[in-house]
Amino acid sequence: MKNLLLAIDQGTTSTRALVFNDKGEVLALAQKELSLFTPHDGWVEQDPEAIWNDTLATCLEVVAKVGVANIAAIGITNQRETTVVWDKATGKPVYNAIVWQDRRTAGFCASLKNREPEVQQKTGLLCDPYFSGTKIRWVLDNVEGAKGRDLLFGTIDTFLLWRLTGGKVHATDATNASRTMLFNINTQSWDAGLLDMVGVPASMLPDVRDSGGDFGTTELLGAPLPVRAILGDQQAALFGQACYREGMVKSTYGTGCFALMNIGTQFKASQNKLLTTIAWRLKGKTTYAIEGAIFVAGAAVQFLRDNLKLIKNSAETEGMATSVPDAGGVMFVPALTGLGAPFWDPHARGGIFGLTRGTTPAHIVRATLEAQAYQTRDLMDAMRADTGITPATLRVDGGLSRNNFVCAQIANQLGCAVERPVNVETTAWGAAALAGLESGVFKSLDDITSAWRADARFEPHSGQAEENAYAKWRNSVRRIMSHDA
Numbered sequence: 232m233k234n235l236l237l238a239i240d241q242g243t244t245s246t247r248a249l250v251f252n253d254k255g256e257v258l259a260l261a262q263k264e265l266s267l268f269t270p271h272d273g274w275v276e277q278d279p280e281a282i283w284n285d286t287l288a289t290c291l292e293v294v295a296k297v298g299v300a301n302i303a304a305i306g307i308t309n310q311r312e313t314t315v316v317w318d319k320a321t322g323k324p325v326y327n328a329i330v331w332q333d334r335r336t337a338g339f340c341a342s343l344k345n346r347e348p349e350v351q352q353k354t355g356l357l358c359d360p361y362f363s364g365t366k367i368r369w370v371l372d373n374v375e376g377a378k379g380r381d382l383l384f385g386t387i388d389t390f391l392l393w394r395l396t397g398g399k400v401h402a403t404d405a406t407n408a409s410r411t412m413l414f415n416i417n418t419q420s421w422d423a424g425l426l427d428m429v430g431v432p433a434s435m436l437p438d439v440r441d442s443g444g445d446f447g448t449t450e451l452l453g454a455p456l457p458v459r460a461i462l463g464d465q466q467a468a469l470f471g472q473a474c475y476r477e478g479m480v481k482s483t484y485g486t487g488c489f490a491l492m493n494i495g496t497q498f499k500a501s502q503n504k505l506l507t508t509i510a511w512r513l514k515g516k517t518t519y520a521i522e523g524a525i526f527v528a529g530a531a532v533q534f535l536r537d538n539l540k541l542i543k544n545s546a547e548t549e550g551m552a553t554s555v556p557d558a559g560g561v562m563f564v565p566a567l568t569g570l571g572a573p574f575w576d577p578h579a580r581g582g583i584f585g586l587t588r589g590t591t592p593a594h595i596v597r598a599t600l601e602a603q604a605y606q607t608r609d610l611m612d613a614m615r616a617d618t619g620i621t622p623a624t625l626r627v628d629g630g631l632s633r634n635n636f637v638c639a640q641i642a643n644q645l646g647c648a649v650e651r652p653v654n655v656e657t658t659a660w661g662a663a664a665l666a667g668l669e670s671g672v673f674k675s676l677d678d679i680t681s682a683w684r685a686d687a688r689f690e691p692h693s694g695q696a697e698e699n700a701y702a703k704w705r706n707s708v709r710r711i712m713s714h715d716a
Contacts, residue, residue: 233300233301233302233303233672234252234253234301234303234672235250235251235252235258235297235301235302235303236250236251236252236253236302236303236304236305236306236663236664236666236667236670236672237249237250237290237293237294237302237304237305237306237456237663237666238250238251238305238306238307238308238659238660238662238663238666239286239289239290239305239306239307239308239309239391239662240308240309240464240656240658240659240662241282241286241307241308241309241310241387241388241391242265242309242310242464242485242486242658243265243267243310243313243330243331243332243485243486243487244264244265244267244485244486244533245262245263245264245265246262246263246265246282246285246286246289247260247261247262247263247289247659248260248261248286248289248290248292248293249293249656249659249663250293250294250296250297250302251659251660251663251664253667253672253673253682254682255654255660255664255682255683256654257654257656258296258297259292259293259296259297260293261288261289261290261292261293262289263285263288263289265277265281265282265285266278266281267330268327271335273333273334273335273337273568273569273577274333274334274335275329275330275332275333275568276327276328276329276330276333277313277327277328277330278327278328279315279317279324279327279328279390280324282328282387282390282391283390283391283394286391286394287394287451290451290452291452291453294452294453299452299453299454299456300454302456303666303667303670303671303672304456304457304458304459304460304666304667304669304670304672305395305449305456305457305458305459305460305666306458306459306460306461306462306467306661306662306663306664306665306666306667307388307391307392307446307458307460307461307462307662308388308461308462308463308464308467308658308659308661308662309386309387309388309391309407309461309463309464310330310331310387310464311331311386311406311407311410311463311464311465312331312361312362312363312366312386312410312411313328313329313330313331313363313386313387314328314329314363314366314367314370314384314386315328315384315385315386315387315389315390316367316370316371316374316377316382316383316384316435317382317383317385317390317393318380318381318382318383319381319382319383320381322393322394322398324390325370325374325376325377325380325382326370326374326377328387328390329366329369329370331361332361332486332487332526332568333360333366334360334568334569334577335360335369336360336365336366336368336369337360337569337577337578339360339365339368339369340358340359340360340365340577341358343358343428343429344358346358346428349424350412350425351500351501352417352500353415353416353417353422353424353425354409354412354413354414354415354416354422354425355409355416355498355500355501355506355507355508355519356409356410356412356506356507356508357504357506357575358412359575359577360577361524361526361571362410362411362412363384363386363410363411363412363413364411364412364413364425364429364431365412365429367384367429367431367435368429368430368431371430371431372430381434382435383401383435383437384431384435384436384437385401385403385437386403386407386410386411386463388403388404388407388461388463389401389402389403389407389437392446392447392458392461395447395449395451395458396446396447396448396449396458397450399447400446400447401437401438402437402438402439402440402446402447403437403438403439403440403461404439404440404441404442404460404461404462404463404512405419405439405440405441405442405509405511405512405517406442406461406462406463406466406508406509406510406511406512407461407462407463408421408437408439408509409508409509410463410508412425412429413425413426413429413431413436414439416498416507416508416509416517416519417498419439419512419517420439421433421436421439440461441512441513441514441515442460442461442462442466442511442512442513442665443459443460443511443513443665443666443668443669444459444460444669445457445459446458446459446460446461457670458666459665459666459669459670460662460663460665460666460668460669461662462511462661462662462665464483464485464658465483465489465491465522465658466491466508466509466510466511466520466661467657467658467659467660467661467662467665468481468483468489468491468628468629468657468658468661469481469491469493469510469511469520469661470510470511470661470662470664470665471628471654471656471657471658471659471660471661471662471664472626472628472652472657472661472683473676473679473680473682473683474491474493474626475493475676475680476493477493477494477495478492478493478494478618478620478622479492479493479622479626480492480493480611480614480622480624480625480626481625481626481627481628481657482607482610482625482626482627482628482641483627483628483629483632483657483658484528484529484603484627484628484629484630484631484632484637485528485529485629485630485631485658486527486528486529486530487524487525487526487527487528487529487530487571488524488525488528488603488606488607488610489522489523489524489525490522490523490607490610490611490614490625491508491510491520491521491522492520492521492522492614492618492620492622493510493518493519493520494507494519494520494521494618495518495519496516496517496518496519497519498519499519499521499617499618501521501613501617502616502617503573503613503614503616503617504572504573504574504575504613505521505522505523505572505573505610505613505614505617506521506522506523506524506572507519507520507521507522508520508521508522511665521614521617521618522572523571523572523573523609523610523611523613523614524571524572525571525572525606525607525609525610526566526567526568526569526570526571527565527566527567527568527581528565528603528606528629528631529545529629529630529631530565530567531563531565531567531599531602531603532545532548532599532600532631533545534565534567535548535595535596535599539595541592541595541596542592542596545630545631545634547596548596548599548600548634548636549600549634549635549636549637551592551593551596551597552593552596552597552600552601552636553636554593555591555593555594555597557597558585558594558597558598558601559585559587559589559590559591559594559597560585560587561583561584561585561586561590561594561595561597561598562583562584562585562598562602562703562704562707563581563582563583563584563595563598563599563602564581564582564583564584564602564704564707564708564710564711565581565599565602566579566580566581566582566708566711567580567581570708570711570712572609572610572613573609573610573613574609574708574712576712576713578713579711579712579713580711581711582707582710582711583595583598584707584710600634600636600637600640601640601700602704603631603637603640603641604637604640604641604643604644604645605644605700605701605704607625607641607644607645608644608645608701611625611645621647622647623647623648624647624648624649624650624688625641625642625645625647625648625649625650626649626650626651626652627641627649627650627651628651628652628655628656628657628658629655629658632651632655633651633655635687635689638651638687638689639689641689642689642690642691642692643691643692643693643697644693644697644701645691646691646693647691648688648689648690648691649688649689650685650687650688650689651685651686651687651688651689652683652684652685652686653684653685653686654682654683654684655686664679664682667679
């Protein structure tokens with residue numbers, strides 16, 4: 232029996248292909264770094280052709296290592312909200328991919344604030360440039376010749392699926408659709424009122440399907456391979472962390488920090504500026520999640536490396552942070568692309584406070600890592616207020632979760648245990664595991680749960696020092712917020 236699963240993990244900073252066996256072990260991995268372009272303040276773009284070329288190249292590389300005949304199915308997981316618009320006839324994008332971090336539509340979103348209660352009740356989202364809908368509108372308004380052409384929209388999953396299937400399938404799944412600000416997550420359909428509000432024609436939009444199911448077949452990898460799962464990256468991590476019970480929580484530390492709590496099968500709008508989103512839709516049954524999104528987590532470490540030149544690589548940060556007893560009074564609020572949940576201030580800019588003549592690179596590095604714990608607490612406190620649930624454990628993943636100092640700081644700030652799995656590739660694994668469920672490699676969710684194993688557990692050591700530090704953090708956040716937030 233074919234028991235290998237190919238995951239396409241198209242992220243903000245890299246494109247990766249991974250092959251897993253049915254135990255969740257990585258048998259092959261290929262990765263290509265991805266460039267970001269920032270042509271103006273607050274603008275973030277990528278080349279969609281580079282994304283496609285890297286996807287195809289990494290897939291071919293891993294398939295060559297394991298043999299295409301051994302692969303049962305493909306699962307796709309992707310950076311969400313990133314928007315591609317292409318010509319239906321030629322398949323060519325009409326503009327760069329506008330990345331989820333992009334803030335160019337902040338003004339337009341501000342003009343919609345009076346419609347925010349309606350938007351939240353229909354979509355679970357807030358009116359923010361983070362989401363795809365206003366990005367589509369920007370392309371239509373600002374790309375010469377865009378209006379009047381037969382154009383298609385897709386988040387990255389949809390664009391890759393279109394290319395993988397030779398233009399035969401223009402589809403997405405419910406998780407990615409739920410991030411557009413155009414999809415009603417109660418009725419599970421594109422919403423005519425929201426389309427009219429944002430100014431996006433329905434003809435551009437993909438078919439919305441269950442997260443697991445038939446997404447067509449690709450002929451580009453040496454033999455026909457079925458695509459059987461699509462999940463936005465954070466939902467894929469929740470699935471890969473086996474958070475199938477209501478109240479289970481995971482937090483992913485990649486470019487940004489994203490915490491999701493499974494809230495079951497009933498939609499509930501957040502009262503604390505978090506997002507309600509679709510966790511997954513299987514066999515027509517929707518599971519919802521409350522989500523907190525922080526825009527800059529691992530990207531803050533990249534900023535130390537590439538912009539401030541304080542480190543040569545991220546692996547240095549743990550040793551530097553522990554080389555000093557504390558951050559020396561330094562606070563770094565890494566709002567480099569505005570503030571996400573629970574503040575939602577697209578005009579905020581990052582700030583480093585408390586610098587003295589005695590400040591060293593180690594203090595700034597430590598403050599950067601500590602900021603991940605404070606940001607996570609911002610999210611978890613809001614989740615607790617929304618749901619009344621205080622999780623006993625938080626499951627973490629993503630590149631920064633490999634940093635023991637970060638994990639310990641998170642546990643201390645939250646006052647709950649932090650668990651890191653053996654397989655920290657939970658995003659890619661989530662997409663692969665769902666493809667496995669749909670292709671018969673797994674019989675049930677219990678089979679996937681049994682593959683989850685803890686690598687490390689961090690117990691909290693909380694006291695007044697943590698409370699004082701968090702109070703200082705909140706004061707620092709207030710200082711960098713804009714007056715019109």
